[in-house]
Amino acid sequence: MLPKPQLDRINELARKAKTEGLTLAEQKEQIELRKKYIENFRFGMRNTIEGLKVVDDDNNDVTPEKLKQIQHEKGIHGR
Template identity: 65%
Template sequence: MLPKEQIERINALANKSKTKGLTIQEQVEQKKLRDAYIEAFRGGMKKTIEGVKIVDEEGTDVTPEKLKEIQKNKGLHGR
């Protein structure tokens, strides 16, 4: 995740955009910050999804083979 200061800056620019509008430099900064936020979010989401183990009602592991292979390569879930 992004540092707290960067998230605060994203929010400040969003608020200013809604009230006064942004300068060209601020628009460029906002885009860079948003792109960094999205990249961090996707990285975290990917890590979360790669760590998921799917088990049905009977306790049988029904994790898709593709995900099992990723987990095996990363040493997750004893695979």
């Protein structure tokens, strides 16, 4: 997650873009901040998904093999 000041700045620029428009420097700043936000979001989502263990109603591990391989490489769930 981005630090609160950066998130606040993203929101501030978005509001300004809707009301009065952004300068060229502000547009570049907005692009960079959004890029950082997306990178952080994807990193967090990937970590969440890679940490999943899928079980069926009978409590059998039915995690896809591709995910098991990733977890094995990263040492997650002792695989």
